Amino acid sequence: MSPAGTIHEQPIADRIDWVFDLAQRYSAEFCSPEAFLARERYLALHPTAIAVLKCMDGRINIPVATKTPPGIMQPFRNLGGMFDMGWPHLGEVLAQYVQRMVRNGRRVLILITYHFSRGDVHRGCSGFGCDTGAAIAHTRQIQRQMEAIFGLGHDSVYPLICGFETDEDALLLHSSDGSILDLSGDMPEDALAAELALRFHDMPLEMRSDLLPLLVGNISHIKGLRRERRSLIVEHREWMICLGRGFDFLHTPNLALIIGPYSPNLSDPIRKAAAIIESNMASGRVPDDGFLLLASVPYDEIGVDRARAVLKSHFLSQFAAEVIEREFPDLAGKMIRHTAVLDWNSRRIEALTESDVSP
Numbered sequence: 001m002s003p004a005g006t007i008h009e010q011p012i013a014d015r016i017d018w019v020f021d022l023a024q025r026y027s028a029e030f031c032s033p034e035a036f037l038a039r040e041r042y043l044a045l046h047p048t049a050i051a052v053l054k055c056m057d058g059r060i061n062i063p064v065a066t067k068t069p070p071g072i073m074q075p076f077r078n079l080g081g082m083f084d085m086g087w088p089h090l091g092e093v094l095a096q097y098v099q100r101m102v103r104n105g106r107r108v109l110i111l112i113t114y115h116f117s118r119g120d121v122h123r124g125c126s127g128f129g130c131d132t133g134a135a136i137a138h139t140r141q142i143q144r145q146m147e148a149i150f151g152l153g154h155d156s157v158y159p160l161i162c163g164f165e166t167d168e169d170a171l172l173l174h175s176s177d178g179s180i181l182d183l184s185g186d187m188p189e190d191a192l193a194a195e196l197a198l199r200f201h202d203m204p205l206e207m208r209s210d211l212l213p214l215l216v217g218n219i220s221h222i223k224g225l226r227r228e229r230r231s232l233i234v235e236h237r238e239w240m241i242c243l244g245r246g247f248d249f250l251h252t253p254n255l256a257l258i259i260g261p262y263s264p265n266l267s268d269p270i271r272k273a274a275a276i277i278e279s280n281m282a283s284g285r286v287p288d289d290g291f292l293l294l295a296s297v298p299y300d301e302i303g304v305d306r307a308r309a310v311l312k313s314h315f316l317s318q319f320a321a322e323v324i325e326r327e328f329p330d331l332a333g334k335m336i337r338h339t340a341v342l343d344w345n346s347r348r349i350e351a352l353t354e355s356d357v358s359p
Helices: 004-009 012-031 033-045 062-066 088-103 132-150 189-199 205-228 267-283 304-327
Strands: 049-055 073-078 108-116 157-165 170-174 180-182 240-244 256-259 291-299 335-343 348-352
Touching (some): 004 012, 012 291, 049 088, 062 073, 062 205, 108 205, 132 157, 240 304, 256 267, 267 304, 291 304
Parallel strands (some): 049 108, 240 256, 240 291
Antiparallel strands (some): 157 170
C-alpha cells in the first residue's frame, strides 16, 4: 500500500482501501496491552477529563500535537469549529459527558479551538473565510455559553480558548486577562508551570497540573517538526467527507473533512465540504476519479445501542448524499459512499450494507 505522503495521488479504490486499513491498524494499536496500560496510567496520573471542540480541517490533531495517548481526549468536530450550546444534540451530548465525568469525581477541561497560519493568511480556516479575528470572536461566544451552563467559578468545568497554528502545530492559550501563552517559543517545564499559575490563576491546581503535560508535549512536538524541517502541507487536498463521530484514526493532514452531527442545519457544513472537494479536483490537487463519503456512528453496547447507531449512520449517509446530489450534481457522480458504525470500546470500525437496516 502506498505511504501516507503519496496517498492523495493514488486511484480512488486504493485510497479507500488505505483508509480502512488505517482504521484497522489504529484499532489494533488502541486495543494492544501496551496502549491500554498507557491510557490507564495516564488517567491515574492526570484525572482531568479533556474535551476538544475543533474544526473539521484534518490538520487539527490535538492528541498528536501534544503527544497525548489516543483515547484520552473527547473530540467534537464541526466546520470552522463552529458550535452553539443551544443546538439540541450538541448541548445534550456535551452536558451528559460533563455530568458523567463529574459524577466520577473528575474535573473537565474543554479546549475551544480555532486555527490559523502564520505563514499565509489564506492557509487559515476556510469556515471563517480565513478571518482569524472572527474565529476568535466565535470561540469567546462559546466560552460565554459554557460559563452560563456550567458556571463562572471554573472549579469543575474550565472552558479554555486555544489557538492552533497549523504551520508548526503550535498551541496558543488565551487567558481571561487577554494575554496569550504561545508555545511556539521554547520554554522549560518549570517556566511553563509558572506561566500557567500566573495567567490561569482561576484554574484549579489539579487541572493546571494535568494541562501541563499537554503543553510540554506540544513544545517537544514542535521541536521535532523543526528538526525534520517538514515541508508544509499547506494546500487543501482533502478527498473524503466524514460525517458523524469516530474518526480519530484519520491523523493524516489534509485528508478528510470531518463533520460532527451537531448542527440543526447539517446541510450547511456538508455543502461547504463538498465545495472544497470539488475545488480540489478542479485544481488538480487530488485526482478527479472519485471521493469518499463516509458516515460513522459510535456505539457503547451491543443490542439496542448498536442497532440505533446503524440506523443513524444510514440516515446521515443518505442525508449527505441527497444534499450533494441536489447541489453538486457533477460531483455526486464521483461520490463513493461507505457507511459504518464504530465500537467505541475497541475503536473498531464496522462497515455496513443496506441489508443492515432491513427489518
